[in-house]
Amino acid sequence: MDLHQYGWNNEWQNKFSIITQPGWIPGRILSQSVDLYQIITEFGEMNGKISGRWRYESLSSTDYPVTGDWVALQPSSGSNAVIHSLCQRANSLMRKQNTKQEAQLLGANIDFAFIVTSLDHDFNPRRLERYLVIAWENNIQPVILLNKADLCGEAEDRLREAEAVAIGAPIHMISAKQLTGLESVRSYCQTGNTIILIGSSGVGKSTLTNALLGKSIQPTQSIREDDSHGRHTTTRKSLFLLPEGGLLLDTPGLREIQLWGDTAGLSSTFADIESLSQDCRFQNCQHESEPGCAVKDAIEKGKLPQERLDSYHKLQKELQYQSSRENYWELEARRKKWKMISKMVKKLH
Ligand SMILES: Nc1nc2c(ncn2[C@@H]2O[C@H](COP(=O)(O)OP(=O)(O)OP(=O)(O)O)[C@@H](O)[C@H]2O)c(=O)[nH]1
Ligand SMILES: [Mg+2]
Ligand SMILES: [Zn+2]
Missing domain, CATH: 3.40.50.300 (P-loop containing nucleotide triphosphate hydrolases)
Incomplete structure (x- = not known):
């Protein structure tokens, strides 16, 4: 199997060479069912589970491989393998999980x-x-x-x-x-x-x-x-x-898509509002009730629909709320993990 068809190139080769050890081969995750991953390798498709060590050391669910990831794996018996490590992602598509205060990855290493x-x-x-x-x-x-x-x-x-x-x-x-x-x-x-x-x-x-x-x-x-x-x-x-x-x-359809991350993606999505705001009197204008607001002015003149500004404000608030919660939950996850580790250490003594 030629992995170039699956996107393998020099960049991945370099990322793989940093993490690899004797006996490990590269592969790309094709899909996942519970804790079993289907992986394409130069020897064809394999089924892999992540190593116990990885599971033990990971802090959050986004550390685990997701469809599209390149991983380093070690073939065991037949077409089975142990996944040892993850090649550093080029990017991933992340959204907030509906029920948990955690990010969920929809896929990794995506071009479009x-x-x-x-x-x-x-x-x-x-x-x-x-x-x-x-x-x-x-x-x-x-x-x-x-x-x-x-x-x-x-x-x-x-x-x-x-x-x-x-x-x-x-x-x-x-x-x-x-x-x-x-x-x-x-x-x-x-x-x-x-x-x-x-x-x-x-x-x-x-x-x-x-x-x-x-x-x-x-x-x-x-x-x-x-x-x-x-x-x-x-x-x-x-x-x-x-x-x-x-x-x-x-991917499975999303009932509702919640945002995760900082507000950087807003600027590209609302490039029209960003560009208008260059002419607002105040540099930090929120386009709410400030005087000399070029965005409000554009709405009054019918050049920008009101719903577009409402949508901008709504998504901005969601992201700001999200990032304040994010720090809290990150610390919380770390605290839980260390509590668990120290319990295990105590048991060993
Ligand atoms: N008329 C029409 N029907 C379509 C078209 N594309 C898909 N459908 C129908 O829409 C329904 C849903 O299509 P799916 O491809 O299963 O939708 P999906 O986005 O994969 O849904 P999930 O897997 O649940 O996320 C099916 O009955 C399709 O036949 C289209 O271009 N025209
Ligand atoms: Mg579908
Ligand atoms: Zn303004």
């Missing part, structure tokens, strides 16, 4: 994020902004795919609404079912490129995966379930090699 929405009830410019912040935040180029074009009479209107919020992100209108608009999507699928599909459940991520693969590998929602909300057909993150090169990471 396809933000998939469908041109039916899912379409929502505010949600698009949220996904855009997450992509920019993690240094991943977003591409917006408006799927189910075949179902929508006002597709052109939706396109314009999407264009108004998606500064710097290309937008393509497609039908994964009728296979239209796929040429533009294929142009991102070059050898070595890793593309993650994100979006709500039922927007057609797996249908698109199958369309690009040219065969039905991923199960998709049946027609009967089509308008049932909250049913997740895809349950794990899986990486697929496309026939024309490139890798596609299909």
